[in-house]
Amino acid sequence: MSFEDTLLRLRLIARKNGKYVMNKLFNDYLTGHFNKEVNTSCLLCGSESNLTKEHVLPKWVFENDSKRTFTTDVNQLPQKYIGTTLPMCATCNSEILNTLEKYIQKTLVEVDLKTKYYSSENWGNIIRWLETIDFKFQLIDITTKFRAHKEAGYIPFLAGLSISEMRDFSIRTIKSKSRLSLKRISTKDKSKMANSLIVGTTKIKTFNYFHKSGQFIHIEIPKYNKVFFYFFDREFKNDENAKKEAMKIIKSVYEEE
Numbered sequence: 687m688s689f690e691d692t693l694l695r696l697r698l699i700a701r702k703n704g705k706y707v708m709n710k711l712f713n714d715y716l717t718g719h720f721n722k723e724v725n726t727s728c729l730l731c732g733s734e735s736n737l738t739k740e741h742v743l744p745k746w747v748f749e750n751d752s753k754r755t756f757t758t759d760v761n762q763l764p765q766k767y768i769g770t771t772l773p774m775c776a777t778c779n780s781e782i783l784n785t786l787e788k789y790i791q792k793t794l795v796e797v798d799l800k801t802k803y804y805s806s807e808n809w810g811n812i813i814r815w816l817e818t819i820d821f822k823f824q825l826i827d828i829t830t831k832f833r834a835h836k837e838a839g840y841i842p843f844l845a846g847l848s849i850s851e852m853r854d855f856s857i858r859t860i861k862s863k864s865r866l867s868l869k870r871i872s873t874k875d876k877s878k879m880a881n882s883l884i885v886g887t888t889k890i891k892t893f894n895y896f897h898k899s900g901q902f903i904h905i906e907i908p909k910y911n912k913v914f915f916y917f918f919d920r921e922f923k924n925d926e927n928a929k930k931e932a933m934k935i936i937k938s939v940y941e942e943e
């Protein structure tokens with residue numbers, strides 16, 4: 687399969703299978719079959735055969751560091767990147783997402799920002815790659831939420847939730863968010879979003895990552911001396927405006943720590 691065919695396949699899966707898988711996930715949750723579904727089919731295409739574990743953040747990004755953790759806004763409990771995987775079939779994991787990752791790694795090696803810049807094709811594919819990470823983290827958020835509520839023994843629509851829980855948990859909101867995320871992956875042309883991606887060089891020694899699902903993502907990868915910031919849902923007239931906005935967010939995150 688050529689790289690173009692792989693991308694086409696990814697877009698088709700996001701457009702066709704993705705919607706079906708998401709609907710099934712939500713229905714199964716509401717009817718109490720949730721855990722079964724999550725463990726027995728690919729969360730991208732829905733296939734039930736050749737299931738593998740897809741890392742939500744690729745291992746080469748977090749340097750295979752078994753100690754590095756992140757927290758989701760769902761339960762604030764630290765979770766290890768290494769143990770954070772989603773069930774995906776071998777085709778989606780190795781053939782599609784891994785092919786895209788290999789392309790990204792190759793681009794990161796080949797393009798030294800001092801002498802050369804990314805082609806619009808490179809640029810669009812970096813965006814698409816970040817979109818797939820966003821979608822995977824959304825799936826983690828959704829499944830963590832579902833598990834938390836299942837373990838607590840009630841279905842949010844039927845039982846009394848505290849106001850703070852309600853704020854974070856509306857099926858309609860997370861459903862439309864995940865649909866938007868899939869729609870982005872299924873869109874071929876990324877030129878409208880070109881200014882929303884900021885790429886720079888970094889001298890940081892260990893990888894760094896933060897992310898607000900459906901809004902923005904920040905990844906610093908020391909191995910390639912690169913830093914990426916991307917706004918999933920905002921278009922900018924020029925990259926200066928995007929940079930300014932990104933700097934504000936980065937500053938506020940570092941001040942919090």
Ligand SMILES: [Zn+2]
Pocket residue numbers: 728729730731732733774775776777778779
């Ligand atoms: Zn699949």
